[in-house]
Amino acid sequence: MSTPITHESTSHSTGNEATPPTGTQRGRRLVGLLGGLLLAVCAYYLLPADAIDQVVAAAGPEKAKGMTEHGLRLTAAAAILMGAWWMTEAIPLAATALVPLVMFPLLQVDSFKNTAAPYASGTIFLFMGGFMLALAMQRWNLHRRIALLTVLAVGVRPRMLVLGFMVATGFLSMWVSNTATAVMMLPIGTSILMLTGQLAKGGGKQNNFATGLMLGIAYAASIGSLGTIIGTPPNTLLIAYLKENHDITIGFGQWMLVGVPLAVVFMLLAWWLLTYVLFKPELDEIPGGKELIRNELRALGRWSSGEVAVGIIFVGAALSWSLLPTLLPGSGVNDEIIAMVVALLLFILPAPGHHGVRLLDWETAKDLPWDVLLLFGGGLALSSEFSKQGLSLWIGEGAKSLSALPVVLVVAAVGVMVIFLTELTSNTATAAAFLPIMGGVAVGIGADPLLLVVPVALAATCAFMLPVATPPNAIAYGSGYVEMGAMIRAGVWLNLAGVALITLAVMLLGVPVLGIAL
Structure with a gap:
């Protein structure tokens, strides 16, 4: 008869030492850490001077209340910083998710209470x-x-x-x-x-x-x-x-x-x-x-x-x-x-x-993946400021030219971009970074937000080419039965199939079931 599996907590273990990172990992993390900070500063100062004017004009006087140039610039900087740190794993993913709790209240963009609210989302x-x-x-x-x-x-x-x-x-x-x-x-x-x-x-x-x-x-x-x-x-x-x-x-x-x-x-x-x-x-x-x-x-x-x-x-x-x-x-x-x-x-x-x-x-x-829950909170906090400070609107205004393309082509392009990016980055981090961006693009081209954010979420999970893309791939590769070339060969076909199937699912099922407006 099956008996319950017992768990011995290792959270406070002193006998086990952390495995040191390889030289390549250390280099990538250092580049990500410093590069992310540098890119964030550049994003803050290089955002066009008329960006806030575009946002206010697009939002209207009522919705634009509370939007400031400083808030817009800082949200862009936070997005670049968190995206760079997430994608290079400069620090643990969950630690990067804490950035909004420090950045937005400390630099007077939003209160700590408002910033922390998404971390307790239903x-x-x-x-x-x-x-x-x-x-x-x-x-x-x-x-x-x-x-x-x-x-x-x-x-x-x-x-x-x-x-x-x-x-x-x-x-x-x-x-x-x-x-x-x-x-x-x-x-x-x-x-x-x-x-x-x-x-x-x-x-x-x-x-x-x-x-x-x-x-x-x-x-x-x-x-x-x-x-x-x-x-x-x-x-x-x-x-x-x-x-x-x-x-x-x-x-x-x-x-x-x-x-x-x-x-x-x-x-x-x-x-x-x-x-x-x-x-x-x-x-x-x-x-x-x-x-x-x-x-x-x-x-x-x-x-x-x-x-x-x-x-x-x-x-x-x-x-x-x-x-x-x-x-x-x-x-x-x-x-x-x-x-x-x-x-x-x-x-x-x-x-x-x-x-x-x-x-x-x-x-x-206690074995709950608390880091994943924190990562959710950080992604939602960043997304919230995207909307509050008008960054989604500004991105959308800049993407209006995409409205000339066929809808199917836009959805497929989103799938291609996210599927191949998530081969090298965490699927959760990729989704957290791209959901608010593609939501802004959808608003800018006058499309239903669901049309672009649903393929982002679906594509972020579809990583099949590389062992580093997702833990199941790494576990299969580590079994010794799978060669790298075989995984890449199969993964390319599945990635392409994923783009096609996600596009079809959004257009054929998403429209009637989720109410996506074309």
Whole structure:
């Protein structure tokens, strides 16, 4: 029977020393640190003198109240500084997210109270509740059982096995972080490869089936997360940005009507590319594959009471997020409240059969990615000043010439820019930096903000070419079964497919479901 996984906090450990950065990392961080400061100063002083006049004229006298030239210049400087530090990781990403709390109050652009408000946005608590549910699933090994049952149901022929792993990984990634999903699924995949390693053509572990399986798991972790608001940080940032800056609310179920079809089609296309085009498996059948999966399930034992309880809460949460805000309009029930109810239930309800043990305890909850929550806050604080100080308007005024281009071309261009940029930068940092910019561009060309910011969020998660692009890629590369050239070759195709599918999703699903005005 499954027992809860215990956690030993390392937050205050004195026995472990931090791994020193390499020379290249030190150089990049120093360049980013000093270069970011220099670029910020340049941005402050080189902003056109008539920028504030353009903003006031575009906003009108009423909306322009509180906008100042100093505020406009300083917001531009803060955006450049934070963007440079985020993209070079000059200091930890979460530390960069604290810059608004110092910069805007100290330099008299806004009060500390106003600047700090976005750090407590309701969307941050939605993501916190999602993280707690994911931690409870991991604590009771429910995520592992779901994955194994999915793979067993799909079948163990090589191509179907890759599909099974991708479906299981993608589904879990809708609710559990990409990294945690990949960390859990890749060892299961590796155990399959150990069985088939001697049977594959060439006798080594660098073979098509191994490469396809490892890349399939890594890519599915990113693709599946597109399906829900809590699946990946850029989605959550988008929802918060729209609510705070444009008074646009997108519900959990509403997003799934766009995100899930996109994820399903993208995953099937990725599977086809990996197993039929790029890395055709050498074997037609895997001897003993089904038995290996069954052995893994036997090792988990019978369903524990904790697994069942967390599973019921998980299903209840998914149904509530999808249906309640629509079924109970005006009741005050929203996604954030549902997330907090779920979190409290996990802390309150005991695990049947485990005396004195709750479904979730604080030792487990301490593993929440607090840095990601801070990063959200910093991105939202910066976005808020973009609107308050008129920087979004100024960017939009300068981008009006784009209105002459076809809408589809503009959306695709945004996808290309963000997808290839996020190969080298954090997906969350990229989304945090580009959401307010593209929101401003949309306003400037007279377009619906959703038209440009939705592709930013979706594209920021789609990084498939390089190990450094996202943790699942790095984990797959670190397995030893994936060569750099193979990842780049597959990643180029998936990046291009991502641009096309995101553009189609925005135009064909976003317009009717999210109400995007063309």
